[in-house]
Amino acid sequence: MKEIKIFSPATIANLSCGFDVLGLCLDNIGDEMIIRKSDEKGIRITKIFGADLPLEAEKNVAGVAALAMLNHWQTDFGFDIEIYKNIKAGSGIGSSAASSAGAVFGINELLGRPFETKDLVQFAMQGEKLASGSAHADNVAPALLGGFTLIRSYDPLDIIKINSPSELYATVIHPQIELKTSDARSVLKQNITLKSAIVQWGNVGGLIAGLYTNDYDLIGRSLHDEIVEPLRSVLIPGFDQVKNTAIHNGALGAGISGSGPSIFALSRGKETAENVALAMSKVFDEMKLPYEIHVSQINSNGVKIISHD
Amino acid sequence: MKEIKIFSPATIANLSCGFDVLGLCLDNIGDEMIIRKSDEKGIRITKIFGADLPLEAEKNVAGVAALAMLNHWQTDFGFDIEIYKNIKAGSGIGSSAASSAGAVFGINELLGRPFETKDLVQFAMQGEKLASGSAHADNVAPALLGGFTLIRSYDPLDIIKINSPSELYATVIHPQIELKTSDARSVLKQNITLKSAIVQWGNVGGLIAGLYTNDYDLIGRSLHDEIVEPLRSVLIPGFDQVKNTAIHNGALGAGISGSGPSIFALSRGKETAENVALAMSKVFDEMKLPYEIHVSQINSNGVKIISHD
Numbered sequence: 001m002k003e004i005k006i007f008s009p010a011t012i013a014n015l016s017c018g019f020d021v022l023g024l025c026l027d028n029i030g031d032e033m034i035i036r037k038s039d040e041k042g043i044r045i046t047k048i049f050g051a052d053l054p055l056e057a058e059k060n061v062a063g064v065a066a067l068a069m070l071n072h073w074q075t076d077f078g079f080d081i082e083i084y085k086n087i088k089a090g091s092g093i094g095s096s097a098a099s100s101a102g103a104v105f106g107i108n109e110l111l112g113r114p115f116e117t118k119d120l121v122q123f124a125m126q127g128e129k130l131a132s133g134s135a136h137a138d139n140v141a142p143a144l145l146g147g148f149t150l151i152r153s154y155d156p157l158d159i160i161k162i163n164s165p166s167e168l169y170a171t172v173i174h175p176q177i178e179l180k181t182s183d184a185r186s187v188l189k190q191n192i193t194l195k196s197a198i199v200q201w202g203n204v205g206g207l208i209a210g211l212y213t214n215d216y217d218l219i220g221r222s223l224h225d226e227i228v229e230p231l232r233s234v235l236i237p238g239f240d241q242v243k244n245t246a247i248h249n250g251a252l253g254a255g256i257s258g259s260g261p262s263i264f265a266l267s268r269g270k271e272t273a274e275n276v277a278l279a280m281s282k283v284f285d286e287m288k289l290p291y292e293i294h295v296s297q298i299n300s301n302g303v304k305i306i307s308h309d
Numbered sequence: 310m311k312e313i314k315i316f317s318p319a320t321i322a323n324l325s326c327g328f329d330v331l332g333l334c335l336d337n338i339g340d341e342m343i344i345r346k347s348d349e350k351g352i353r354i355t356k357i358f359g360a361d362l363p364l365e366a367e368k369n370v371a372g373v374a375a376l377a378m379l380n381h382w383q384t385d386f387g388f389d390i391e392i393y394k395n396i397k398a399g400s401g402i403g404s405s406a407a408s409s410a411g412a413v414f415g416i417n418e419l420l421g422r423p424f425e426t427k428d429l430v431q432f433a434m435q436g437e438k439l440a441s442g443s444a445h446a447d448n449v450a451p452a453l454l455g456g457f458t459l460i461r462s463y464d465p466l467d468i469i470k471i472n473s474p475s476e477l478y479a480t481v482i483h484p485q486i487e488l489k490t491s492d493a494r495s496v497l498k499q500n501i502t503l504k505s506a507i508v509q510w511g512n513v514g515g516l517i518a519g520l521y522t523n524d525y526d527l528i529g530r531s532l533h534d535e536i537v538e539p540l541r542s543v544l545i546p547g548f549d550q551v552k553n554t555a556i557h558n559g560a561l562g563a564g565i566s567g568s569g570p571s572i573f574a575l576s577r578g579k580e581t582a583e584n585v586a587l588a589m590s591k592v593f594d595e596m597k598l599p600y601e602i603h604v605s606q607i608n609s610n611g612v613k614i615i616s617h618d
Contacts, residue, residue, distance in 0.1 A: 017510070018510070018514070019507060020507045021507060021510060021511045022514070150511065150514045150515065150518060151511060152511045152512060152514060152515035152518075152527075152530065152531060153508070153511055153512070153515075158515070158530060160514075160515060162518065189503065190502060190503055190504075191500045191501065191502055191503065192500065192501060192502075192503050192506055193499060193500055193501075194497065194498065194499055194501050195499075197501055197506040197509065197510075197536075198328060198329045198330060199462070200506065200510055201326070201327070201328075201506075201509055201510040201513040202329075202330045202459070202460060202461045202462055203461060203462070204513050204514045205327070205330060205331070205459045205461060205469075205513045205514065205516075206459065206461035206467070207514075208514045208517040208518055208521075209461075209471065209517055209521070212517075212521035212522075213521075218461075221461065221462070221467060227506075
């Protein structure tokens with residue numbers, strides 16, 4: 001195999017109660033990447049379409065992730081990477097994670113899979129470190145593994161993949177406002193009450209239990225964030241209305257996607273997820289706030305091969 | 310049915326990461342109770358063997374739980390309760406919970422089961438309120454339902470039962486020291502760091518995932534308490550040694566049972582659990598600290614009927 005074309009999916013991190021530990025993989029929203037073996041050693045980003053991002057490998061998340069991987073696997077050749085961005089940077093649905101995850105997945109395929117998919121997460125995390133300053137895994141893990149992922153621990157890295165109940169759909173609306181990750185981080189408090197933390201880990205447990213038992217109502221009841229959402233949601237205009245109308249229209253639950261500004265809802269069945277999309281859209285229509293909206297099944301496989309040569 | 314004799318089991322609450330939300334039910338450690346219908350209305354505690362506890366119904370946890378239940382189910386008759394305590398008060402393995410759970414379970418049987426077992430938890434919690442000042446459910450829920458239980462939420466009460474992997478065994482050692490629940494509560498801090506809370510809810514998620522997938526190693530990796538154990542364990546002499554020797558001898562993990570002073574370990578297989586028991590015992594033998602030790606499979610049913618008439 002000399003060339004591979006892949007689809008690298010968008011992801012939703014945090015999922016209300018699971019701040020910094022939970023994420024899920026979307027199915028029909030994502031970037032495409034073409035990666036080619038080259039006689040020249042190292043990593044080159046040769047083209048980026050759809051976004052104004054640096055071509056220098058050391059300054060590009062895909063390049064940094066790929067270089068981290070090649071530090072652990074010596075080759076006599078190198079790789080050229082073309083990136084076709086569909087996920088907007090700063091949307092809160094894992095734009096940088098898609099690039100990082102796609103790069104290491106594609107190169108691993110071209111190398112004949114020396115690494116297990118799970119082992120690729122640590123390399124992709126280096127791209128996240130470049131993008132946000134912290135090597136978080138809650139977007140790259142679901143992008144690579146698919147389904148839902150739980151980061152049980154960062155030290156050592158311990159990732160559990162959880163298959164999605166088959167009728168679960170996500171609706172994601174991205175209001176076209178700028179919300180810097182640094183601002184979304186700065187509203188967080190370093191200390192929280194033990195009482196609120198107990199509520200939160202009860203819900204994390206409930207969400208995991210709901211996923212294993214296909215208990216959609218339990219999933220819905222557990223999609224509650226006692227700690228981060230109250231602080232961050234004020235940065236997203238119309239958040240409460242969008243969330244409430246999603247639930248009123250049948251969503252199991254809703255919350256901030258990643259660090260925002262996108263808002264996600266989970267629903268049982270495609271029809272409900274589409275009704276929820278309509279209802280969420282109306283709120284931003286009335287506010288005359290431009291947005292993008294997506295309805296997606298949960299992607300159970302993560303990054304996919306489109307073609308290879 | 311006029312009379313019922315039941316076995317009401319001991320329980321382990323918290324389970325390291327799951328402070329205030331997780332518990333499990335033990336199999337061969339517990340109290341016995343005999344409950345009889347009586348022409349006289351109300352609740353009477355007629356005998357208590359094995360413990361010096363109040364006979365007045367309003368001051369006895371079994372009486373208070375039973376009265377809470379009868380507030381929701383009017384009868385023309387009443388109940389006499391005999392209690393045979395085997396679980397020592399203040400041991401940290403749910404002594405008061407066994408009495409409360411047993412009382413409401415037995416009366417529900419004698420009434421022809423007007424309540425679902427899950428609905429009995431709220432009544433038994435009133436006994437816990439008398440015992441410790443807070444109506445917690447993390448011992449009464451596993452005592453009534455068996456297996457592992459997760460209290461996803463207290464308001465509204467939302468309890469999820471999780472079946473135990475079949476090879477899971479608990480070892481519990483009870484050093485004969487007095488550790489007041491109020492002292493165990495007073496060392497807790499009202500505020501914790503967000504960072505430690507994230508570690509904790511990652512582990513709660515991991516433990517739940519491990520239980521559903523029979524992943525014993527994952528269960529072990531998740532039995533870690535970032536928040537409460539470091540503060541409480543100093544109140545239990547020899548705690549670190551007992552915990553370390555348990556893990557060194559094959560236990561998946563170990564921690565404080567409830568608010569202590571009992572220390573529990575979980576192991577895969579009876580033989581390992583018994584080896585762990587020997588190793589834990591040695592620590593207290595060398596400290597010349599008297600103790601009781603138990604090895605038990607996880608009880609998947611909760612309170613059991615021994616006989617009825």
